[in-house]
Amino acid sequence: MFLLVVLAGALTVVYLLTLWLKDWYSFWKKMDAPYEEPDLFYGNLTSVAKKMDHLGGSMQKIYEKFKGRAPFVGIYMFLKPAALLVDLELVKNVLIKDFNYFHDRGVFYNEKDDPISAHLFALQGPKWKLLRNKLSPTFTSGKMKMMFPTIVDIAKRFEATIDEVAERDADLDIKKLMARFTVEVIGVCAFGLDCNSVADENSEFYRVGLSVFSNPRHSFPVDLLMIAYRELARKIGCKRFRDEVSDFYTRVVKSTVSFRTANDVHRHDFMELLIDLYQRQDDNKITFNELLAQAFVFFIAGFETSSTTLQFCFYELAANPDIQTKARNHINEVLERHGGDLTYEAMMDMKYLDQIINETLRLYPPVMSLFRETDKDYPVPGTNFILKKGVTVLIPAFAIQRDPDVYPNPLKFDPDHFSEENMKGRTPVAFLPFGEGPRICIGARFGMMQVRVALITALRKYKYSLSPKTKSPLELSKNAFITSPVGGIWLNVESL
Template sequence: MDLAVVLVGVFCLLLSVVLWVRKRLTYWKEMGAPYEEPHFIFGNLKGVGIYDHDGQLTERFYRKHKNKGPFVGVYFFLSPVVIPTDLEFVKSILVKDFNYFHDRGIYFNEKDDPLSAHLFTLPGLRWKRLRTKITPAFTSGKMKLMFPIVVEVAQRLEDKISKVAEVGAVMDVKAVMARFTMDSIGTCAFGLASNTLQDESSEFFRVGMSVFDNPRHGTWFLFLLIAFRELAGKLRFKLFRDEVTKFYTSIVRKTVDYRLANNVQRNDYMDILIKLHTGADEGPLTFNELLSHAFVFHSAGFETSSTTLQFCFYELACNPDIQERTRSHILEVLEAHGGELTYEAMVDMKYLDQVICETLRHYPPAGNHFREVTQDYKVPGTEFTLKKGTSVMVPVYAVHHDPEYYPDPLKFNPDNFADENVKARPFAAYMPFGEGPRICIGARFAMMQVKIGVIAGLRRYRYTVSTKTRQPLKLLSKIFLASVEGGIWLNVERIE
C-alpha cells in the first residue's frame, strides 16, 4: 500500500513537471507570434556547441521566418527568446527604443568571478556610469597617440612573418596575429611589454589564448547559464577558469601598484581606470571592477582583432586579384605620404577599409548580439507585447549573409562597401560592433589595429592557402566568437 502511494505520488509529480514544461513551451503559440517548434528539453538549442555555431543556428530561423513578422519566437531550453527578422525592428531594439533594451541579459557572477562583471555584461545605471567615464579613452585624439605604438609592434610582426618566409614554413595566421594584437593592446592599454611576438613560450600568450581556446564552459552551457541566471548565481557558477583569474589579477595588481607608487601616468586606458579607482567622485571603482574592465578590453580586444586579421588574410589568399589590388592600394597611399605609415596615410586607405569591412561582414566576431527586455514592450505595428525579462538575440551573422542586402553573400566582395552600396542599404544591415548606445566602445581602436596589421603583413609579402588548411572552413561550435576548426595556415612569399 505504501509503495503504491509513493508510485502514485511520483507519477503525479512527473506529470505536473511535464505539463508545466509543455505550458512553458506554448508561450509563443498562445501569443499568436511566428515561432519555431521547440524540442521538449533543449528548446531550439539542439546542436549548439556540438554541430552548429550559434550565429549559423539563428541564421536558419531568420531565413525560415523572415517576412512572416518582425520577429520569430524561439526557446533557450524553457525560456522564450526573440529573434528579430526585420531591420526596422532591429533599429528599434538597438537605437530608437533603447530604454526598453539597455541590458544584455548575460550571466555574470561579480562575487565569485570578478572577471565576469565588466562593461559588456553590466546592466542599467552601472553600465551607463562606467561607459560615460571610460569613453574618453577611445576618442580619435587618443587613437592618434596610440598609433605609433601599434606601428612599432607591427614592425615586430613584419619581422615574425619574414622569418616564416625565409625558411619556407607555413604560417598559423591566428597564432601570429594574436601575438601582434596581444602585444599592441598590452602596450597601449596597460603599458605592458608582453613581447609575445618574440617569446614563443610567453605565459602571457598561453593564458590569454586559453580564455577562448580552453574556456571553462562551452556554448551550450553558457546558454544554460543565460536561461537560468538567477539559479546559476545562487549556485555560484563561474565563467572563467581559476588560472585565468589568478594570472590577470596578478598582472593588473602589479601594474596599478607600480603606477601609484611611482606616480606613473601614460594617458592610456589603465590611467583612466586608476583615476576612477582612486578618485574622490561618488562611487569609485573597486579593484575588482578595475580588474574586470582591464581584462575584457585586453582579452576580447586581442581575440576579436586577431580573428578578423586571420579571416582577412585567408580571403586575400583565396582571392589573389583582391590581394594584389589591396597591396597596390596600400603602396600607392604610402607613396603619396612620403613612404611613411602615418595616421593620415592609414585614414586615406579607403579600399583597405572596404576589405576589412567585408571581412567583418563575412565573419562577424559575434554571430548574435544579446539584449533583454527591461520593461514590457509593445512591438511596433503589431499586437504583441514582449514581457520584461524576455531575451533578444539580434542575428548579426544572418543579416550579414542575407542576399537582400548582399548579392551573392558567400562571395568575398569588398565592393559591397563602396560608398554607393553602403548608402543603398538600410540601417543595421551591417553591425559587427553592434549599434546604438551599447556599440562596442573599442571599435575605433580595433579598426586601427586591424588596418595596421594588414598593412604590415601585406605590403612586402604574398599569401596562398596551404594544403594544411581544411576547406571549406568550419566555424568552431564550442565558443561564441568566430573561430575555425583546425586553424588557417598560409604559405608566405616575400616580394622583392
C-alpha cells in the first residue's frame, strides 16, 4: 500500500512537471511568434546536449529552415527562451543600431567566488562600458605597431622550432605548434613574461593555458545551463574555471605587478595599462581582482582563437597547394618590395594574406554564435513582436557565413570571397568572426597581427601537405566551445 502511494505521488509530480514544462514552452507560441518546436527540458539544444551536433550546426539548421520567412525564430536554450536571428537587417539593429537594448551578453561570471571570471567579455552594463572605455586605448593601431617588434622577435625563435619539426620528418600537430607561438605572444604582451613556451612545450604557462579549453571545469551543456540560470548558479557558488587555473594566473599576475611596481618597470603592453588603472586614486581605479580578470581574458580570448584560426588556415593551405604557393609568392614579393625586412608596413601590405585569413575565419569562425541579452523590452522593427527583457538573442555567425545567398559556393575555400570587388556592397554583418558593434572583439587588431606574423614566418620557407592522419572530410567537434576539428589536423612539413 505504502509503495502504491509513493508511486502515485511520483507519477503526479512527473505529470504536473510535464504540464508546467509544456506551459513554459509556450512562451513564443503565446506571442504568436515563429518558433521551432522544443524538446522537454533540452529545449532546442537536444542535439548539442547529446553531442550529436555543435551549436553552430544546430543553429544553422534552424536558420536555413526559417530564413526569408521571419526576422527571428523563437527557441529555448534548455528552459531559457532565446531569439535566433535569421534576418541580417535585424542582426545589424541588434549589434549596432539598437545596441542600447543589447549591451550585455548574459554570460555567467561570479565575481565573489571566481574573480577571474569577472572579465570584460562577461561584465555587464555600466561596469562593462566604463572598463571598455578604459581599455580601448591599449588596442589602437599605434599600440599594435609598438608591440610588433616583440612579436617578430618571438617569431624568429618560432622559426627555429619549425626547423626542428621539419627535420624530424614526422606528422605535425599544427594546432599544437601554433598554440606554442600564440601562448608566448600573449604571455609576453599581456603578462609581460618571457614564458618560453616556444622553446619548451612543457612550460607551466603553456600547459595551464591549453588546459583552460582542453580540460574545462564543466562540460559544454553544464556551461550552457550556468548561462541560462546564472543567478542561481552564482548563489550556489558555481565557478567557471578550475582552481588550478585561477591559482596559477593569480600567482603570475601578482608577481608581475609587484615586480613592475617595486622596480618601476614600464613597457608598452597590456599589463602596463592595467597597472596604471590599478594605481589610480580616483573613480577610475580598478581593484587587483579586476586587473587579474582582464589580464586573464586577454590571454584566454587571445591565444586559443588565434591558434584555432591558424590551424584551419594551414589545413586549407595544405589542401589547396595552388593557394599555398600563391600566398608564399605574395609574401616574398611584398617583402622584397619593402627591402626584405618584415616591417609593420610590409605586413599590412599583404592584402592576399588577409583574404586568406578572412576566408578561414568565414568557414571556421572560432566563435560560432554571438550572444546578446535584451536589457529592456525591444519592439522588433517592422513587426508586432516584442523581445522581452531578459531574452537571449543568438546571432548564428556560422550559419550566416555559410549562407549560399551571401557567399556563392560557401563550402569552397576561396580567398576571392574577400576580394575588394566581392566585398563591395556586402553588409558588414555577413562576416562576424570578431562580432560587430560596440561589443566587437577588443583584440581583433592584435589577433590579426599575430596570425599574420605566424603565417608569414611559417609559410616563407616551408611547404605543407596533409598527412593521412588528418580525418577526411574534416569534421567539426560537437563538444567544444571553440570550433575544433575532430582528431586534430596533422601535416607534413618540408623545408624549402
